[in-house]
Amino acid sequence: xxxxxxxxxxxxxxxxxxxxxxxxxxxxxxxxxxxxxxxxxxxxxxxxxxxxxxxxxxxxxxxxxxxxxxxxxxxxxxxxxxxxxxxxxxxxxxxxxxxxxxxxxxxxxxxxxxxxxxxxxxxxxxxxxxxxxxxxxxxxx
Amino acid sequence: xxxxxxxxxxxxxxxxxxxxxxxxxxxxxxxxxxxxxxxxxxxxxxxxxxxxxxxxxxxxxxxxxxxxxxxxxxxxxxxxxxxxxxxxxxxxxxxxxxxxxxxxxxxxxxxxxxxxxxxxxxxxxxxxxxxxxxxxxxxxxxxxxxxxxxxxxxxxxxxxxxxxxxxxxxxxxxxxxxxxxxxxxxxxxxxx
Numbered sequence: 001x002x003x004x005x006x007x008x009x010x011x012x013x014x015x016x017x018x019x020x021x022x023x024x025x026x027x028x029x030x031x032x033x034x035x036x037x038x039x040x041x042x043x044x045x046x047x048x049x050x051x052x053x054x055x056x057x058x059x060x061x062x063x064x065x066x067x068x069x070x071x072x073x074x075x076x077x078x079x080x081x082x083x084x085x086x087x088x089x090x091x092x093x094x095x096x097x098x099x100x101x102x103x104x105x106x107x108x109x110x111x112x113x114x115x116x117x118x119x120x121x122x123x124x125x126x127x128x129x130x131x132x133x134x135x136x137x138x139x140x141x
Numbered sequence: 142x143x144x145x146x147x148x149x150x151x152x153x154x155x156x157x158x159x160x161x162x163x164x165x166x167x168x169x170x171x172x173x174x175x176x177x178x179x180x181x182x183x184x185x186x187x188x189x190x191x192x193x194x195x196x197x198x199x200x201x202x203x204x205x206x207x208x209x210x211x212x213x214x215x216x217x218x219x220x221x222x223x224x225x226x227x228x229x230x231x232x233x234x235x236x237x238x239x240x241x242x243x244x245x246x247x248x249x250x251x252x253x254x255x256x257x258x259x260x261x262x263x264x265x266x267x268x269x270x271x272x273x274x275x276x277x278x279x280x281x282x283x284x285x286x287x288x289x290x291x292x293x294x295x296x297x298x299x300x301x302x303x304x305x306x307x308x309x310x311x312x313x314x315x316x317x318x319x320x321x322x323x324x325x326x327x328x329x330x331x332x333x
Contacts, residue, residue, distance in 0.1 A: 026221075049218035049248070053277055056243045056250050073246055 012136060019131045022057040026050055036129040044128075051077045054131075062135060069138065076134055077126065078105065081119055093117040107134035145300050146196040147237065150203070150308035159204035160238040161304075163196055167231040188229040190272075193237075193255055194220060197274040201239035201251040203301060205278045207310075208244060211297045214281035218248060225272035227257060234258040236268060239276075248279040 020034045029044045040046040046054070055071050062069035073079065078101065082088055087097030098117065102110055107130045113122070152160035165172075165188050172186035198217045206215045229235055236256040243250040255272035259265055305311060 049277055049279055052245070052248050052279070053219060053221065053250070056245075 015135050016132050018061050022054060022061055026053045026057055034128055038128050039124050040126045041123045078122055088119050091119050093119060107137060143300055146192055147199050150304060156208050158240040159200055160236060161200040163235045165229055165231050165233050172231060186231055190225050194223050194274055197237045197239060197253045198276055200237040201253055201276050202278060204239050205249045206297055215278050216281055217276060218279035219277035221277055222273055222275040227271040229257050232260060248277060251276050
């Protein structure tokens with residue numbers, strides 16, 4: 001339905017604006033640098049503690065009195081990936097590790113990561129669009 | 142000189158807020174380098190903003206550490222906001238009021254108000270808000286990289302214990318030590 005799709009487009013645009021505001025505050029990034037394809041750790045220079053700051057701010061931004069927006073630890077960003085040897089071997093994600101990532105992080109695009117699989121680079125996959133997708137998916141749940 | 146940038150804890154509500162004061166004294170060496178005389182300009186001793194951030198970090202850090210009985214290694218991880226609207230001079234008193242905004246396993250976020258008390262002039266005896274310092278703390282043992290740190294808590298050293306004892310909060314430490322040795326359960330916070 002045209003009206004429904006229009007509503008979705010407006011909502012997603014609002015989510016993007018809110019996510020951009022969160023990243024401006026958390027990272028001190030300039031608004032024009034916060035594009036959908038910008039990576040958090042690369043383009044926007046986020047460090048590990050910034051992830052926690054972003055989580056806190058997203059929860060505050062998208063919570064309503066009737067529906068709290070609660071992000072569980074590890075839900076948005078991967079943590080303690082080295083703990084499970086079946087996930088990582090010689091610094092690379094195994095097939096099981098890749099499956100785990102895709103299952104835990106449906107908001108991240110992994111297609112171009114299939115060949116690399118470097119555990120140190122997984123953080124670079126998280127883009128502004130990943131955050132918008134994450135928020136939209138949770139709001140619709 | 143010991144790295145202690147608060148003199149006394151003056152308010153404590155467990156799991157919520159803590160306030161501490163610092164009396165600024167000309168006896169402190171750093172004031173004689175900040176700001177030094179330059180050319181015909183005389184020296185202007187003012188409390189450095191960086192050390193007021195440290196004072197708030199110590200206040201908020203003790204507050205965050207107290208939530209889990211000082212078993213977590215709480216370290217300052219991020220200065221979210223640091224804004225100062227006025228200077229503090231020798232003879233004046235600073236009050237740091239920290240409040241917990243968020244507390245999670247990985248860390249905590251605090252907000253903080255910095256105030257100044259003057260002992261002369263028209264505002265003598267009145268606290269004036271002069272700044273805001275919002276911080277984030279990380280719990281080292283809960284770090285996302287899974288790195289392991291020594292078991293002993295090197296963050297809350299004897300200096301902090303001295304401050305806690307002077308505020309009548311020594312029971313907080315003692316309870317924590319007893320809990321560490323026995324049940325591992327969270328301690329009962331002391332009153333201030």
